[in-house]
Amino acid sequence: MSAVESKLAELGLTLPEVVPPLAAYQPAVQSGVYVYTSGQLPMVDGKLAATGKVGAEVTPEAAKELAATCALNALAAVKSVAGDLDRVARVVKVVGFVASAADFTGQPAVVNGASELLGAVLGDKGVHARSAVGVAVLPLDSPVEVEIQVELTEA
Numbered sequence: 001m002s003a004v005e006s007k008l009a010e011l012g013l014t015l016p017e018v019v020p021p022l023a024a025y026q027p028a029v030q031s032g033v034y035v036y037t038s039g040q041l042p043m044v045d046g047k048l049a050a051t052g053k054v055g056a057e058v059t060p061e062a063a064k065e066l067a068a069t070c071a072l073n074a075l076a077a078v079k080s081v082a083g084d085l086d087r088v089a090r091v092v093k094v095v096g097f098v099a100s101a102a103d104f105t106g107q108p109a110v111v112n113g114a115s116e117l118l119g120a121v122l123g124d125k126g127v128h129a130r131s132a133v134g135v136a137v138l139p140l141d142s143p144v145e146v147e148i149q150v151e152l153t154e155a
Contacts, residue, residue, distance in 0.1 A: 002084050002085050002086045003086050004075075004085035004086055004088065004121060004122065005085060007120075007121050007122075008072075008121055011120060011121065013072060013121075015072070015075060015076050015079065015085075016043075016044070016072060016073060016076050017076065018073075018076045018077055018079075018080045019040065019041070019043045019073050019076070019077070021038070022139060022140070025038050026038065027040075027076075027077040027080060028074075028077035028078055028080055028081045029081065030081045030082065030152070033089075033151055033152045033153075033154070034092070034149060034150065034151055034152070035078050035081055035082055035149070035150050035152060036147070036149050037074045037077045037078060037147050037148050037149070038077070038147060039095075039097065039139075039145040039146065039147045040070045040071075040073040040074045040077060040145065040146050040147065041070060041073070041138070041139065041140065041142045041144075041145055042066035042067070042069040042070050042073070042142065042143070042144060043069075043073060044069060048140050048141075048142055049066055049069060050062065050066055050142075050143055051140065051141040051142065051143065052099075052141060052143055053099050053100060053101045053104070053143065054098050054099060054100050054101065054104055054106075054107075054110060054143050054144070055100055055101035055103065055104025055106070056101040056104075057143075058143040060104075060106050060109060060110055062143075063098065063110040063113070063143050063144055064109065064110050064112060064113035065113055066113065066143055066144045067096060067110055067111055067112070067113030067114040067117075067144045067146055068113040068114060068116070068117040070096075070113075070114055070144055070145060070146035071094075071113070071114035071115075071117045071118055071146055071148065072117060074114075074146055074147065074148045075118075075121070075148075078148070078150055082150075082152055083155070087152045087153050087155065088122060088125055088150050088151075088152060088153075089125065089150075089151045089152055089153045090122075090124075090125045090126075090127070090128070090150065090151050091118050091122060091125065091126050091127070091128040091148055091149070091150050092128060092129065092149045092150060092151055093128055093129045093130065093131075093148065093149040094111070094114055094115060094118070094128050094129075094130045094131075094146065094147070094148050094149075095130070095131045095133070095146070095147050095148075096110065096111030096114055096130070096131070096132045096133065096144065096145070096146045097133050097134075097135050097138055097144065097145040097146075098110045098111065098132065098133065098134050098135065098143070098144055099135055099136070099137055099138045099141070099142065099143050099144070100134035100135065100136075104134065105134070107132040107133065107134045108132045110132070110144060111130065111132035111144075111146070113144075114146045114148075115128070115130060118148070128148075
């Protein structure tokens with residue numbers, strides 16, 4: 001078991017299976033030493049964990065947990081192309097999309113769920129640049145979607 005997966009286990013988490021694509025794309029692609037994930041939804045055991053807009057049907061606290069689930073799914077996507085999460089040199093960028101009620105402005109706090117998970121799992125390697133964007137709707141009426149970009153060490 002890799003050091004990263006051992007850390008996940010220590011946190012009471014398990015790396016899930018890669019979420020199969022919902023359309024014509026790959027969950028992650030590698031270009032040189034970088035891996036770019038597609039947007040990851042909060043899928044758990046093949047099902048969306050929640051639906052609706054944050055600030056309406058979904059509380060910000062629940063959405064923050066969903067963002068962490070998205071980040072965990074993104075790590076699974078990274079592993080699918082990198083082979084081993086111990087190859088992650090650093091998380092370079094996180095982009096979080098939050099399906100928001102018209103008056104909801106707490107997108108950064110929601111996307112903190114993803115950022116905090118990456119920091120807890122990867123330590124200093126999980127510190128990254130980030131965007132947190134409010135949107136009208138996401139695929140399948142998901143409350144959140146997260147994509148990450150990571151730099152790998154040489155194999």
